[in-house]
Amino acid sequence: xxxxENKKKSIAVIFFGPxxxxxxxxxxxxxxCRSIVKxxxxxxxxxxxxxxxxxxxxxxxxxxxxxxxxNISRITWSAKPSVFxxxxxxxxxxxxxxILINRGEYNGIxxxxxxxxxxxxFRMYSLLKGIPFVIDKTEYPYNYRNSGRLGKFIRIFNLKFxxxxxxxxxxxxxxxxxxxxxFLLPMSIDPERYSGIKKNQVDDEYIAVVVGSHNRxxxxxxxxxxxxxxxxxxxxxxxxxxxxxxxxxxxxEYQSILEFLEDNGLYNHVKILGRVRGDEIPKLLLNAKCLLxxxxxxxxxxxxxxxxxxxLSGNPVLMTIVGEVESYLxxxxxxxxxxxxxxxEMAKNILLIQENEEFANKLGENGKIAALxxxxxxxxxxxxxxxIYDN
Numbered sequence: 335x336x337x338x339e340n341k342k343k344s345i346a347v348i349f350f351g352p353x354x355x356x357x358x359x360x361x362x363x364x365x366x367c368r369s370i371v372k373x374x375x376x377x378x379x380x381x382x383x384x385x386x387x388x389x390x391x392x393x394x395x396x397x398x399x400x401x402x403x404x405n406i407s408r409i410t411w412s413a414k415p416s417v418f419x420x421x422x423x424x425x426x427x428x429x430x431x432x433i434l435i436n437r438g439e440y441n442g443i444x445x446x447x448x449x450x451x452x453x454x455x456f457r458m459y460s461l462l463k464g465i466p467f468v469i470d471k472t473e474y475p476y477n478y479r480n481s482g483r484l485g486k487f488i489r490i491f492n493l494k495f496x497x498x499x500x501x502x503x504x505x506x507x508x509x510x511x512x513x514x515x516x517f518l519l520p521m522s523i524d525p526e527r528y529s530g531i532k533k534n535q536v537d538d539e540y541i542a543v544v545v546g547s548h549n550r551x552x553x554x555x556x557x558x559x560x561x562x563x564x565x566x567x568x569x570x571x572x573x574x575x576x577x578x579x580x581x582x583x584x585x586x587e588y589q590s591i592l593e594f595l596e597d598n599g600l601y602n603h604v605k606i607l608g609r610v611r612g613d614e615i616p617k618l619l620l621n622a623k624c625l626l627x628x629x630x631x632x633x634x635x636x637x638x639x640x641x642x643x644x645x646l647s648g649n650p651v652l653m654t655i656v657g658e659v660e661s662y663l664x665x666x667x668x669x670x671x672x673x674x675x676x677x678x679e680m681a682k683n684i685l686l687i688q689e690n691e692e693f694a695n696k697l698g699e700n701g702k703i704a705a706l707x708x709x710x711x712x713x714x715x716x717x718x719x720x721x722i723y724d725n
Contacts, residue, residue: 343719344376346440348431348456350447352388353381353405354398355612358546358639362472362502363446365522366718367401369711375719379403380434382447383420383427386411390611399526406430428452432459442722443467444500450488453495460497466722468498470519471510473634498721503658506635517721520662522711523642528616538575540605541684542622544615544640545580553578554587554594555628555654555674561598562681573603574623574688581609619647624687624694630674632657645669645705650687650697652680662708668701 384407394405406427460467475489493513501507507518543556560576567573625644644651655671665671672679687694
């Protein structure tokens with residue numbers, strides 16, 4: 335469909351979270367925003383309201399790697415805000431965003447955020463202006479599976495306010511296509527994520543695992559896999575350490591993990607780094623010998639976002655086979671996969687990587703090639719723009 339012919343689009347993106355440095359959601363949004371800009375269109379990200387996580391970003395407005403952004407409130411939370419303050423800044427952000435979008439004469443809106451009130455207000459504006467208003471949904475509607483009949487109805491009704499839905503997996507595409515038109519944009523990450531970062535000589539040879547802000551990583555499984563690896567190692571002096579990147583302290587299994595490390599004599603082998611800035615994670619991944627991830631399932635319907643970042647490092651990736659991973663990657667060629675709970679198999683794979691450098695390098699190289707092909711928004715951007723404006 336030739337909707338792009340010599341016509342520059344001007345798109346406003348609504349985001350409620352840290353930007354341009356932040357979490358997995360930030361990486362997702364930034365990746366396709368940059369691809370849209372690279373394809374010749376105008377775009378700006380509007381951060382709807384303050385969040386504590388956004389304090390990592392010191393600039394409230396600017397341009398980051400060609401993507402313009404503006405924090406509407408010009409503040410972030412340094413302490414726990416009152417309910418009134420949160421409500422006030424949220425409502426203020428909604429209507430201020432409308433003013434800024436109208437003033438900037440944007441002719442399309444993408445949002446990564448939705449509440450019923452937000453969706454209604456922006457849909458009324460988009461209908462009034464005759465412009466598309468689409469949402470990027472990387473999970474099922476919030477708490478959908480645990481909602482009653484009324485709750486499900488409200489969440490489905492909310493989907494009607496959008497002129498289209500961008501999804502991240504075939505599973506979500508199948509679900510959302512029953513209620514609106516959809517576009518499948520697989521998990522995406524900036525292909526230049528590691529640009530300018532070089533491998534350094536490090537004190538330890540280590541395996542890295544990243545802990546997300548949610549509880550889907552099954553990080554305890556990663557610890558148990560590592561424990562099996564240590565048991566298999568013949569030469570204790572050649573055991574690679576495990577670097578755990580991310581905040582474990584708020585995870586339900588935190589105390590159990592600490593007890594497990596103590597009971598199995600792993601404290602000298604496992605280094606818990608805690609919360610790490612999003613822009614510092616690439617260096618840690620790049621200097622690792624291999625990268626580990628052990629989610630047991632994806633009830634959200636989403637995709638393991640960290641996988642793209644892992645693969646782009648060019649280091650070998652070991653991961654459980656969950657969700658739609660094998661729709662994009664070949665086990666044994668692009669990554670080494672095992673089924674959830676098979677700690678012994680994953681431990682053997684760690685040793686295989688350690689003892690076969692040539693295989694490890696080839697696995698990492700193949701994984702990077704696969705990521706640049708399958709998880710690069712540049713390869714989908716023209717069809718994405720067509721989808722947004724085909725309504």
